[in-house]
Amino acid sequence: MAEILAKIADIEAEMARTQKNKATMGHLGLLKAKIAKLKRELITPASSGGKPGEGFEVTKTGDxxxxxxxxxxxxxxxxxxxxxxxxxxxxxxxxxxxxxxxxxxxxxxxxxxxxxxxxxxxxxxxxxxxxxxxxxxxxxxxxxxxxxxxxxxxxxxxxxxxxxxxxxxxxxxQPPKIAFERKDKGGGVFFSTAVQATHLDQETASIICKEYRIASCSIILREDATADELIDVIEGNRxxxxxxxxxxxxxxxxxxxxxxxxxxxxxxxxxxxxxxxxxxxxxxxxxxxKLVRVYTKPKGQIPDFKEPVILKGHRDSQHTVEAFCNRLHKAIMHNFKYAIVWGTSVKFNPQKCGKDHVLHDQDVVQIVKKAG
Structure with a gap:
């Protein structure tokens, strides 16, 4: 571990001495990639058969x-x-x-x-x-x-x-908007930008990929990403x-x-x-x-406001009617016909909705199944 820390310190010292300009962009990108690889070794050391830290294995419960x-x-x-x-x-x-x-x-x-x-x-x-x-x-x-x-x-x-x-x-x-794909066949590093890139160029991306021994890949920037963000995407463990x-x-x-x-x-x-x-x-x-509470309403009964179904996640795709059904039971979608929704997510109360409808906090939902 001391050897790894010494290497990191040496690279950081070299980065501090290096002027930041377009000519040194590739060299700095290489140094950042080297540091990221060394830090990965610190985080995931080789298993020595020892016991994990006592008291840290906590079962994940709740919403x-x-x-x-x-x-x-x-x-x-x-x-x-x-x-x-x-x-x-x-x-x-x-x-x-x-x-x-x-x-x-x-x-x-x-x-x-x-x-x-x-x-x-x-x-x-x-x-x-x-x-x-x-x-x-x-x-x-x-x-x-x-x-x-x-x-x-x-x-x-x-x-x-x-x-x-x-x-x-x-x-x-948020995760960087970088489309990165490794390729088996040759062809080198394909680098493309959908926006004006000021922090990354073809040379810098190729140098970083070479440090990771990636001979062939596709990199498409959908935002003005940095070398650090490209390294994060390649590492894949952020x-x-x-x-x-x-x-x-x-x-x-x-x-x-x-x-x-x-x-x-x-x-x-x-x-x-x-x-x-x-x-x-x-x-x-x-x-x-970003938790969303959804209340169930059995047909002909009042909604159950005591036990909401909690939908988790920051994306709209995690708050859909389909996600709600899967939280109740994964078999529900096999016979799903439509949902009747009351709440702020619909224009009319109630409203008939499909499985892709995005629910809002405190919506009320009744599931209608297919006949037979």
Whole structure:
């Protein structure tokens, strides 16, 4: 591991010495590809037959998973205990939490699993502390809450982002619009752009592919993507997760200091100890998870508003009538005829809809099956 870290440091030093211009674009792209490959070795070391980190194998339950991440002693355990009722040991000294502690929040008919992860330290991505296990669990979350102490330096935010990015987690970003396809036959690197490209060209893309030993492939840019984004697509192991920056202990700072945090996007100020703005935090969590509640209505009966069907995902294709039917039972679509929908997703109430109709939050649906 020390050898890999030394190689990464050498390459980063060379990148810092290299001027950024069109002539050096290909060389910088090559160095970035080398770093990405070395970091992959850090993340997925060869198996040595040892036991995984105790306390980190948590079964995924509920409709969504939210992870609390932060440096030690920022108030994660206190926040977890208040929101879920789960006893997570809290104290005024660092590293109180040593394992991953799960809890469940029942909110607006949905079951949201919340994980209180041990405090990470700077250098976690390089194997320090138990950072690897912590961030590996974070990759499985639908939403990450980075908990910050309002009284501590604001650069802690960037330090945590760096650790997460080192493990292939991209916060509040969408996958790059790059169509990449490996090809078995020869032909070299086919590079095409549907937009004006200012960060990537044929030479840079070819150099990056050569470093990955890709002799033949097709690359089509549908946005002005960077070399880092092309490397992310080639690596294929990146996860794109929404994130909220939860600034805790706001009672300990002045209004002027708090206004500095107010400039951050995706920022939520709270005080866990005094239970300030926890309702606002839950509303932000709900909005970021993009959960859609759909109520069932059996024929001739009133809708069941007690147990909504929760549709997950950020794409419209995950909120369709077909997705709703599959959540109930996959066999329903075999005899599906149409759906009767009440709610904001239709122009008329009720309205007859097909399987591709996109449902909105709190719609009511009645499924009509084929005769016989």
């Amino acid at each position: 969504a998973r939210v992870g609390l991440i932060g440096f030690p002693s920022v108030g994660k355990s206190t926040l977890m205990s208040i929101l879920t009722g789960t006893e997570s040991e809290a104290a005024d000294y660092e590293f109180t939490t040593l394992t991953c502690i799960p809890g469940t929040i029942h909110y607006r008919g949905a079951k949201i699993q919340m994980l209180d992860l041990p405090g990470i330290i700077e250098g976690a991505k390089d194997g320090k502390g138990r950072g690897k296990q912590v961030i590996a669990v974070a990759r499985s979350c639908n939403l990450i809450l980075i908990v910050l102490d309002a009284a501590k330096p604001a650069h802690h935010k960037r330090l945590i982002e760096t650790e997460l990015e080192g493990f292939g987690i991209r916060l509040n970003k 996860v794109y997760i929404p994130c909220l920056y939860v600034v805790n202990k706001v009672d300990a700072v002045t209004m002027e200091e708090l206004e500095l945090y107010d400039r951050l996007p995706h920022y939520v100020p709270i005080c866990g100890r005094l239970e300030w703005n926890l309702d606002g935090l839950m509303e932000e969590i709900w909005d970021e998870l």
